[in-house]
Amino acid sequence: MTQTETFQLSLAAAEAYESKFVPALFGEWAPLVIEAAGVTTGQEVLDVASGTGVVARAAGERVGATGRVVAVDINEAMLTVARRLSPDVDWRTADACDLPFPDSSFDAVLCQAALMFFPDRTGALREMSRVVRDTGAVAVQVWASLDSQPAYGPFVEVAARHAGPEAVDLLGSYWTMGDVGHLSELFAVAGMRVTATTRHVGTARFASIDELVKIEVESTPLVDRIGDDTYAAILADARHALAEFETPEGNAEVPIVGHIVTGRP
Ligand SMILES: C[S@@+](CC[C@H](N)C(=O)[O-])C[C@H]1O[C@@H](n2cnc3c(N)ncnc32)[C@H](O)[C@@H]1O
Numbered sequence: 001m002t003q004t005e006t007f008q009l010s011l012a013a014a015e016a017y018e019s020k021f022v023p024a025l026f027g028e029w030a031p032l033v034i035e036a037a038g039v040t041t042g043q044e045v046l047d048v049a050s051g052t053g054v055v056a057r058a059a060g061e062r063v064g065a066t067g068r069v070v071a072v073d074i075n076e077a078m079l080t081v082a083r084r085l086s087p088d089v090d091w092r093t094a095d096a097c098d099l100p101f102p103d104s105s106f107d108a109v110l111c112q113a114a115l116m117f118f119p120d121r122t123g124a125l126r127e128m129s130r131v132v133r134d135t136g137a138v139a140v141q142v143w144a145s146l147d148s149q150p151a152y153g154p155f156v157e158v159a160a161r162h163a164g165p166e167a168v169d170l171l172g173s174y175w176t177m178g179d180v181g182h183l184s185e186l187f188a189v190a191g192m193r194v195t196a197t198t199r200h201v202g203t204a205r206f207a208s209i210d211e212l213v214k215i216e217v218e219s220t221p222l223v224d225r226i227g228d229d230t231y232a233a234i235l236a237d238a239r240h241a242l243a244e245f246e247t248p249e250g251n252a253e254v255p256i257v258g259h260i261v262t263g264r265p
Helices: 011-024 030-036 054-063 076-085 121-131 152-162 165-173 180-189 209-218 228-241
Strands: 044-048 068-073 090-093 106-112 132-143 193-206 252-264
Touching (some): 011 193, 030 054, 030 132, 030 252, 044 054, 044 121, 054 068, 054 106, 076 090, 121 132, 121 180, 132 180, 152 209, 180 193, 193 209, 209 228, 209 252
Parallel strands (some): 044 068, 044 106, 068 090
Antiparallel strands (some): 132 252, 193 252
16 A cells, blocks of 8 residues: 555545445544543644544534634545534644644644554654643544454455555555554654553444445545446445345444554653
């Protein structure tokens, strides 16, 4: 996989990400990340690589009217959706590797499902450490490695059989920060002390296996990287590869394993 995969979406894909992917998969993780950083009423919180803002919105509820949430992302389409949904959050276009805030600006810095897309991950962690207060916490959520993903392992294998290298690079990129030991080392290099690491098995819920494939394609940059024939071939094979995750009602309930690492400066 290349170092340049940055998960950039069109507005249509960002809308699909928010309306389909967030409720199916990302929403479950936001409260866990907030909890890991110990976010409480009245705090000032930064969400790094916010996407459409699932973590920032949940943080806003936690900090309440006396707190403040700022969120950054590099993708305008994601931020357009985010701004529409939650005008109260201070949404900024910025690179995680160059945060536009003074030192010690926040009580908590959160980053969900995004570290793997930054070209300089240590640099981004260093930035998170710089902008958090000495009394604060940085919580970073990543997916576990593909070899420990009981459903996404077979799914990516299917997709890789049919898709071209660009698509395979993207599908591989999601899982590249899954080694907690390595991530903890990056925290240390970035000047942070790791105070907790947690592993969580989430459940992504889709109306069907077909819907899972549709969301994985149409709510991600994959939609621009595969043609109709490839899409159809992935769909046909995924029905077999993921059959064990189909419920009697025909829904798909798919385990997804992730880690949350919490650090302090
Ligand atoms: C899979 S999405 C996760 C979004 C959100 N945190 C969530 O949990 O739904 C990854 C996000 O990382 C953002 N991103 C990638 N590289 C970035 C960078 N260098 N700086 C800021 N955001 C970046 C993308 O634009 C995208 O919104």
